[in-house]
Amino acid sequence: MQTILKYGSGLLRKKAIKYAKEELNSTLHSFIQEMYNTLEEYEGIGLAAPQVGVSKRLFVIEYSGIKAVYINPEILEKSSDIVEYEEGCLSVPGIYESVKRPESIKIQYLDEKFIQHTEVLNEVHARIFQHEFDHLEGLLFVDKLSSLRKNLLKKKLKKIEKNEIEK
Ligand code: NI
Numbered sequence: 443m444q445t446i447l448k449y450g451s452g453l454l455r456k457k458a459i460k461y462a463k464e465e466l467n468s469t470l471h472s473f474i475q476e477m478y479n480t481l482e483e484y485e486g487i488g489l490a491a492p493q494v495g496v497s498k499r500l501f502v503i504e505y506s507g508i509k510a511v512y513i514n515p516e517i518l519e520k521s522s523d524i525v526e527y528e529e530g531c532l533s534v535p536g537i538y539e540s541v542k543r544p545e546s547i548k549i550q551y552l553d554e555k556f557i558q559h560t561e562v563l564n565e566v567h568a569r570i571f572q573h574e575f576d577h578l579e580g581l582l583f584v585d586k587l588s589s590l591r592k593n594l595l596k597k598k599l600k601k602i603e604k605n606e607i608e609k
Contacts, residue, residue: 444480444494449534449582450603458490458497458578460514466556474511474554477502486532488570490577493533501574508567512551515575518560519548527569529583537598541586543572 447454461470473496481489481504490501502511523545530538546564549571553559563571573583584595 443483444476446480446484446489446493446532447495448602448606449584449599450606451533453495453497454492454533454577454582455580456492456497457580458492458499460499461552461556463556471554474500474502477511478504478509484532488574489532490574492577492580499578501577503567503570503574505566505570511554512549512571512574513553513556515549515551515571515578517547517549517572517575520544521546525569527566529569529573531573531583533577534582534584534599534602536602537584537595539584539587539591539595541573541583543569543586547572 473491477489477491477494477500480494481487481502487505488501488503491498499514500511501515503509521544524542525545526540526542528538529541545568546562547568548560548562550558550560576582576585584592584599587595
Protein backbone atom coordinates (compact mmCIF):
# COMPACT_ATOMS: atom_id res chain seq x y z
CA MET A 443 0.00 0.00 0.00
CA GLN A 444 1.18 3.49 -0.82
CA THR A 445 1.67 5.98 2.01
CA ILE A 446 0.44 9.52 1.49
CA LEU A 447 3.00 12.19 2.39
CA LYS A 448 1.63 15.02 4.49
CA TYR A 449 2.20 18.75 4.71
CA GLY A 450 5.73 19.25 6.02
CA SER A 451 7.30 16.61 3.80
CA GLY A 452 10.11 18.04 1.67
CA LEU A 453 9.22 15.89 -1.34
CA LEU A 454 5.85 17.66 -1.66
CA ARG A 455 7.79 20.89 -2.24
CA LYS A 456 9.96 19.60 -5.09
CA LYS A 457 9.27 20.25 -8.76
CA ALA A 458 8.49 16.84 -10.24
CA ILE A 459 10.34 15.37 -13.23
CA LYS A 460 8.82 14.52 -16.64
CA TYR A 461 8.44 10.94 -17.84
CA ALA A 462 10.66 9.86 -20.72
CA LYS A 463 9.43 7.64 -23.60
CA GLU A 464 11.47 4.67 -22.31
CA GLU A 465 9.47 4.73 -19.09
CA LEU A 466 6.31 3.43 -20.80
CA ASN A 467 6.40 -0.09 -19.39
CA SER A 468 4.69 -2.47 -16.99
CA THR A 469 6.27 -0.77 -13.95
CA LEU A 470 4.51 2.45 -14.91
CA HIS A 471 1.23 0.62 -15.49
CA SER A 472 1.30 -1.05 -12.10
CA PHE A 473 2.19 2.29 -10.50
CA ILE A 474 -0.87 3.89 -12.13
CA GLN A 475 -3.04 1.01 -10.88
CA GLU A 476 -1.66 1.49 -7.36
CA MET A 477 -2.44 5.21 -7.58
CA TYR A 478 -6.08 4.44 -8.45
CA ASN A 479 -6.25 1.94 -5.58
CA THR A 480 -4.86 4.48 -3.10
CA LEU A 481 -7.23 7.18 -4.36
CA GLU A 482 -10.20 4.86 -3.90
CA GLU A 483 -9.00 3.69 -0.50
CA TYR A 484 -8.80 7.28 0.77
CA GLU A 485 -12.00 8.25 -1.06
CA GLY A 486 -10.24 11.13 -2.77
CA ILE A 487 -10.92 12.64 -6.19
CA GLY A 488 -7.34 13.32 -7.25
CA LEU A 489 -3.87 12.07 -6.38
CA ALA A 490 -0.48 13.21 -7.66
CA ALA A 491 2.66 11.03 -7.76
CA PRO A 492 4.64 13.30 -5.35
CA GLN A 493 1.96 12.64 -2.72
CA VAL A 494 3.00 8.98 -2.67
CA GLY A 495 6.70 9.82 -2.65
CA VAL A 496 7.38 9.69 -6.41
CA SER A 497 8.63 13.01 -7.76
CA LYS A 498 7.33 12.49 -11.30
CA ARG A 499 4.82 14.40 -13.46
CA LEU A 500 1.76 12.18 -13.20
CA PHE A 501 -1.59 12.36 -11.47
CA VAL A 502 -4.88 10.49 -11.47
CA ILE A 503 -8.41 11.86 -11.21
CA GLU A 504 -11.50 9.88 -10.37
CA TYR A 505 -14.60 11.98 -10.10
CA SER A 506 -18.20 11.69 -11.23
CA GLY A 507 -17.67 9.21 -14.08
CA ILE A 508 -14.24 10.56 -15.01
CA LYS A 509 -11.34 8.18 -14.42
CA ALA A 510 -8.12 9.33 -16.03
CA VAL A 511 -4.37 9.50 -15.67
CA TYR A 512 -2.47 12.60 -16.79
CA ILE A 513 1.20 12.14 -17.64
CA ASN A 514 3.52 15.13 -18.29
CA PRO A 515 0.49 17.47 -18.17
CA GLU A 516 0.67 21.09 -19.31
CA ILE A 517 -1.74 23.99 -18.93
CA LEU A 518 -1.77 25.79 -22.30
CA GLU A 519 -4.41 28.43 -21.57
CA LYS A 520 -6.37 29.69 -18.58
CA SER A 521 -9.71 31.51 -18.73
CA SER A 522 -9.88 35.03 -17.36
CA ASP A 523 -12.98 33.99 -15.39
CA ILE A 524 -11.89 33.23 -11.84
CA VAL A 525 -14.08 31.16 -9.56
CA GLU A 526 -13.96 30.28 -5.89
CA TYR A 527 -14.40 26.68 -4.80
CA GLU A 528 -13.70 24.74 -1.63
CA GLU A 529 -10.66 22.46 -1.79
CA GLY A 530 -9.15 19.82 0.41
CA CYS A 531 -6.12 17.60 -0.02
CA LEU A 532 -5.15 14.11 1.17
CA SER A 533 -1.75 15.62 2.12
CA VAL A 534 -3.38 18.34 4.22
CA PRO A 535 -5.99 16.35 6.18
CA GLY A 536 -8.80 18.13 7.96
CA ILE A 537 -8.41 21.45 6.18
CA TYR A 538 -10.98 22.66 3.64
CA GLU A 539 -10.70 26.17 2.27
CA SER A 540 -12.08 28.23 -0.56
CA VAL A 541 -9.50 28.82 -3.32
CA LYS A 542 -9.70 31.10 -6.39
CA ARG A 543 -8.68 29.62 -9.74
CA PRO A 544 -9.50 30.05 -13.47
CA GLU A 545 -12.88 28.51 -14.34
CA SER A 546 -11.66 26.71 -17.45
CA ILE A 547 -8.30 25.64 -18.86
CA LYS A 548 -6.87 24.20 -22.06
CA ILE A 549 -4.58 21.30 -21.32
CA GLN A 550 -2.23 18.84 -22.98
CA TYR A 551 -1.09 15.51 -21.56
CA LEU A 552 -0.13 11.93 -22.33
CA ASP A 553 -2.45 9.06 -21.43
CA GLU A 554 -1.33 5.66 -20.10
CA LYS A 555 -0.24 4.67 -23.63
CA PHE A 556 1.73 7.93 -24.00
CA ILE A 557 -0.76 9.19 -26.58
CA GLN A 558 -1.01 12.98 -26.52
CA HIS A 559 -4.34 14.70 -25.96
CA THR A 560 -5.41 18.35 -25.99
CA GLU A 561 -8.64 19.18 -24.18
CA VAL A 562 -10.59 22.00 -22.62
CA LEU A 563 -11.69 21.38 -19.04
CA ASN A 564 -14.37 23.27 -17.15
CA GLU A 565 -15.71 23.62 -13.65
CA VAL A 566 -14.89 20.80 -11.18
CA HIS A 567 -12.74 18.87 -13.65
CA ALA A 568 -10.65 22.00 -14.32
CA ARG A 569 -10.47 22.63 -10.60
CA ILE A 570 -9.15 19.16 -9.72
CA PHE A 571 -6.68 19.27 -12.61
CA GLN A 572 -5.23 22.59 -11.42
CA HIS A 573 -4.98 21.37 -7.82
CA GLU A 574 -3.14 18.20 -8.92
CA PHE A 575 -0.97 20.12 -11.37
CA ASP A 576 0.19 22.34 -8.48
CA HIS A 577 1.45 19.21 -6.69
CA LEU A 578 3.85 18.64 -9.62
CA GLU A 579 5.17 22.17 -9.11
CA GLY A 580 5.70 21.66 -5.38
CA LEU A 581 2.70 23.78 -4.46
CA LEU A 582 -0.19 23.06 -2.08
CA PHE A 583 -3.63 24.69 -2.04
CA VAL A 584 -2.96 26.28 1.34
CA ASP A 585 -0.18 28.34 -0.33
CA LYS A 586 -2.91 30.17 -2.24
CA LEU A 587 -4.81 31.41 0.82
CA SER A 588 -4.69 34.96 2.14
CA SER A 589 -2.18 35.61 4.93
CA LEU A 590 -5.14 36.08 7.28
CA ARG A 591 -6.51 32.60 6.49
CA LYS A 592 -3.01 31.10 6.67
CA ASN A 593 -2.54 32.64 10.09
CA LEU A 594 -5.80 31.12 11.31
CA LEU A 595 -4.66 27.70 10.07
CA LYS A 596 -1.14 27.95 11.48
CA LYS A 597 -1.75 25.69 14.48
CA LYS A 598 -3.52 23.00 12.43
CA LEU A 599 -0.74 23.02 9.83
CA LYS A 600 1.95 22.83 12.52
CA LYS A 601 0.19 19.79 13.94
CA ILE A 602 0.17 18.01 10.55
CA GLU A 603 3.80 19.00 10.02
CA LYS A 604 4.87 17.68 13.43
CA ASN A 605 3.26 14.27 12.83
CA GLU A 606 4.90 14.04 9.42
CA ILE A 607 8.37 14.74 10.79
CA GLU A 608 7.99 12.39 13.77
CA LYS A 609 7.05 9.46 11.51
NI1 NI B 1 -3.86 17.64 -3.09
